[in-house]
Amino acid sequence: MYLARAERLCEARRTPVSAPPDRQEDPQGFGAWLAQIAASNDQLARAWQRLAMPPGDQRQLRDLLALRRHANDLYLRSAEAFEAFEPVTGEQFLDAAMQAEAQFRKDAKMYGFQICAGSDSPGQ
Numbered sequence: 001m002y003l004a005r006a007e008r009l010c011e012a013r014r015t016p017v018s019a020p021p022d023r024q025e026d027p028q029g030f031g032a033w034l035a036q037i038a039a040s041n042d043q044l045a046r047a048w049q050r051l052a053m054p055p056g057d058q059r060q061l062r063d064l065l066a067l068r069r070h071a072n073d074l075y076l077r078s079a080e081a082f083e084a085f086e087p088v089t090g091e092q093f094l095d096a097a098m099q100a101e102a103q104f105r106k107d108a109k110m111y112g113f114q115i116c117a118g119s120d121s122p123g124q
Contacts (some may be wrong), residue, residue, distance in 0.1 A: 002054050003112050009051065010116040023082065027090065033044040034041045034094075045069055048116070057111075064107055069108030072102035 015036060021029035045068045053061045074097035081090035094118035 002051060002057070005051055006048055007113065007115045009084055010044065010113075013040075013047065014115070015040060023087065025088050025091070027085055027114040028079060031079040031084075031090065034075055034082065035079035037078060038072050041068070041072050041075070046074065060111065064104065064111065067100060067104045071097050071104055074100055 018033070020033045024032045045065055049065055055098075074093050078090045078097055081087070081093055103108035105117045
């Protein structure tokens, strides 16, 4: 029941993602693009967190949401760096975010998520 509700929520909140601006040619544009996606992911995580979790799965789901928030925080830090014309720092945060995102996707799929495991993920 929880999984189906969460998946419907993720499906309803999915938005088409435009192609990112080139990071080398337009770092500010890329940063703005990344910040927009991170904001959308944050809204989704907040809505997902409000769902009643199965008592036996609360810890696992809280950990999964914490990982989602961690990846999102790294995406935001990357966006800020690109927008400030600090591409080296932006790339470092982007690499870390993508690693956290990959772990989130893996853990989400192990729980049984399909749609939520692939929601609007930058660089993927």
